[in-house]
Amino acid sequence: MPGTHPRLRAAILRGGGILIFLLLAAPAHAARINELAESTLSGRMVRFFTFQDPSLRYALLGSMLLGICCGLMGAFLVVRKLSLLGDALSHAVLPGVALGFLWGMTKDPLAIFIGATVAGLLGAGTVQLLRHTTRHKEDASIGFVLASFFGVGVCLMTMIQNVPGGNKSGLDKFMFGQAAALGRGDVLLLAVVALLALGAVTVFYKEYTITSFDPGFARSMGLPVQVFHYSLMLLLAFAIVSALQAVGVVLVTAMLVIPAATAFLLTDRLGWLLVLSAVFGMCAGAIGAFFSFVGRNLPTGPFMVLAAAAVFTAAILFGPRHGIVARWWRHVSRSARIRRENTLKSVYHVLEDEGFRSEQVDARELAERRRETIEEAQAQLNTLRRHGLATLSGDGISASLTPEGWQRACEIVRNHRLWELYLTNAAQIAADHVHEDAEKIEHVLGEETVRRLEKRLNNARRDPHGRLIPGLEDIRLGAGARPTPPQPTGYGAPDPPAP
Amino acid sequence: MSASGTDPALPLEIHDLTVAYHKKPVLYGIDLEIPAGKLVGVVGPNGAGKSTLIKAIMGLLPASSGWVKVFGKPYRESCHRVGYVPQRESVDWDFPVSVMDVVLMGRYGRLRLAQRPTRHDREIARECLEKVRMLPFANRQIGNLSGGQQQRVFLARALAQESDLYLMDEPFVGVDAATETAIITLLRELQSRGKTLIVVHHDLSSVREYFDMLVLLNMRLVAAGPTREIFTQEILQATYGGRLTILSDVAQAIGEGG
Known part of the structure; x- marks a missing residue:
């Protein structure tokens, strides 16, 4: 690649080398491929993105089609909690692949397709049989079928490798997948299966949804639930078998489960789940094909699965609702709000202790009240100012609440005292036990709950400790343009003197 | 749909x-014969076969003998x-569907x-969601609901079926008192429409307050008839008074032998 900066080129090559090393864990092999890459890596990248190579076009198209297919079927597996069945089915097809090859001693796509499908269905049937005739549940049955069928498959594959010409059959590619080995027939098969899956899911969306969600109810309405269940299993077997060549027996289950599991993190509607799952599957397929082609003769399956797993990790981290980052952010902003509200409450307490004669609160008084240093109290007041809840004096040592600040302070104190009163009056909890609970509840009480509490407590004016509960009137006055916090009146008026 | 009152055939006949x-x-x-327009309670101890009866009526469980019309x-x-209102625990409430989707299934x-x-x-x-006062939640995913709300969604789905015979499996389990009252009011309204x-x-x-007819079960039919006639100490004793030792022993023996 003339004109490229040599160090950049070296870095790209080293990156490629590391990937290859990780994959094969065989340094000698890695070195050999690295040599190949030396000469043509950049050239192959150019060729990839210009789609000159017909074998590349097949590989890319095939990988994307298998991604769509597996994504759609995987979505149903995940929502039906049958992910393990996909695993069993994909391992059970291996003996079928070998037998399909032995049928004509050639890699005939159709013979292998039929052999693998029959073996897969046999595996799924065995799982059902074990579940119904023995005391084993699905997990043990799946474990048995998966391992024993796979064992038979590996034995047959080894035998084929040992017969003359067998090791050149390309059958070994079925273990980890080789998208570059996809021929015209393979892609045609993938297209047919993808079309079938897409068509069935679109046309019978309603039926597949209800039989997945509530099969008992579906049967009570006279729907042929078993027909839809087995048609889904048949489509699943088709998807797995047609995907084998490109993604491999070992990892095809990941292409079923990971895109769907990723989509499940991002949406709670089945329609979107299907769309997203198919799109993720398609992208993973394309990325897998890219690396397989650029790295020449690398197995495709692991790269597809790694790409899918990367998207899954990103969804776990950055998903808008259930993502870790979003959850962390919600937690942080809630904690900050609670801190602000606690400061407002302290300001109210200071004003209350002074009988509401002044509207100014000193940072020192606040610090004493909150058992903090003056600097900490000043920082808190500054936060209130930034949120428009208070204004600071020129020297920054005293503050007064804005109307919004006064309103929120009244609400928090009201929530706290109402809740204390409710716990002591209605729940018969001792007055000295209620403060801790009210400290948490005050921040989450909605207006509707407050209204209900007030009604339940007959608009009581004093909390269990004899302090006035700020009323609607106080909150409204504060929210108006009144310059000074008024003397709270509590609910109703006039108020008798405090005991 | 024709009103049940004009239909000469019994809503349910089991032989x-x-x-x-x-x-x-x-x-x-x-x-068992259930006449039209009745609000019937199926009562019996745990393992008496109450759910089994409901499922067998609809053919969800195969009958070894006898027939249902x-x-x-x-x-x-x-x-x-x-x-049909199945038991609430019979489905996965994390399933990615909305309240509206579930009611449309009816x-x-x-x-x-x-x-x-x-x-x-x-x-x-x-309309059905409105009747159970769940319309504001129509776009929620069903997992974000309380137990009582989930039960009301199932009820709305059954209402959407616009049927003449309703089979409900434990619709009052895990619901608060307010929801229970709302459900029974709704059931009475359905009954008044035949x-x-x-x-x-x-x-x-x-039981005495809710149902005008009772079916008392304990692996076999103990009694069926108007509540005020059969909701007696004696019949309840027969229904709940201990397991039917010989019957369940024989059942056990058949289970082990088969």
Whole structure:
């Protein structure tokens, strides 16, 4: 690649080398491929993105089609909690692949397709049989079928490798997948299966949804639930078998489960789940094909699965609702709000202790009240100012609440005292036990709950400790343009003197 | 749909029904006739086969002997006239569907294969949600609801079926007192419109108040008839008074032998 900066080129090559090393864990092999890459890596990248190579076009198209297919079927597996069945089915097809090859001693796509499908269905049937005739549940049955069928498959594959010409059959590619080995027939098969899956899911969306969600109810309405269940299993077997060549027996289950599991993190509607799952599957397929082609003769399956797993990790981290980052952010902003509200409450307490004669609160008084240093109290007041809840004096040592600040302070104190009163009056909890609970509840009480509490407590004016509960009137006055916090009146008026 | 009152055939007629789980009989020789327009409670101890009876009526469990007729025909031919509320725990509430999607499922029985719900179906689903006061939650994913709300969604789905006979499996389990009152009011309203309701119930204290007819079960039919006649100390004793030792021993032996 003339004109490229040599160090950049070296870095790209080293990156490629590391990937290859990780994959094969065989340094000698890695070195050999690295040599190949030396000469043509950049050239192959150019060729990839210009789609000159017909074998590349097949590989890319095939990988994307298998991604769509597996994504759609995987979505149903995940929502039906049958992910393990996909695993069993994909391992059970291996003996079928070998037998399909032995049928004509050639890699005939159709013979292998039929052999693998029959073996897969046999595996799924065995799982059902074990579940119904023995005391084993699905997990043990799946474990048995998966391992024993796979064992038979590996034995047959080894035998084929040992017969003359067998090791050149390309059958070994079925273990980890080789998208570059996809021929015209393979892609045609993938297209047919993808079309079938897409068509069935679109046309019978309603039926597949209800039989997945509530099969008992579906049967009570006279729907042929078993027909839809087995048609889904048949489509699943088709998807797995047609995907084998490109993604491999070992990892095809990941292409079923990971895109769907990723989509499940991002949406709670089945329609979107299907769309997203198919799109993720398609992208993973394309990325897998890219690396397989650029790295020449690398197995495709692991790269597809790694790409899918990367998207899954990103969804776990950055998903808008259930993502870790979003959850962390919600937690942080809630904690900050609670801190602000606690400061407002302290300001109210200071004003209350002074009988509401002044509207100014000193940072020192606040610090004493909150058992903090003056600097900490000043920082808190500054936060209130930034949120428009208070204004600071020129020297920054005293503050007064804005109307919004006064309103929120009244609400928090009201929530706290109402809740204390409710716990002591209605729940018969001792007055000295209620403060801790009210400290948490005050921040989450909605207006509707407050209204209900007030009604339940007959608009009581004093909390269990004899302090006035700020009323609607106080909150409204504060929210108006009144310059000074008024003397709270509590609910109703006039108020008798405090005991 | 024709009103049940004008239909000469009984909503439900069961003759000598025996149902077995894994070859172990749980219901023996049930004979039962339910007249139209009744609100019927199915009562009995745990393991008495209450849910089994409901499922066997709809053919969800195979009968070893006997037959069931719904409006004078085999169940399959009358299934469009039957609404069903399964037990709440029978489904996965994390399933990615909204409240509206679930209620629309009640309409699927009236739609052809592959036909999408129409605007009319959506309108009915909305009305049903309104009746159980769940319309504001129509777009929520079903997992974000309380137990009582989930139960009301199932009820709305059954309402959307617009049936003449309703089979309800424990609709009062895990709901608060307010929801329970709302549900029973709704059931009475359905009854006043000539519908027949068969409700599996476990709380004996409210039986007399809720139902005008009772079916008392304990692996076989102990009694069936008007509540005021059969809700007596003596019959309750017969229903709940200990396991039927010989009957359950024999069932055990058959289960082990088979």
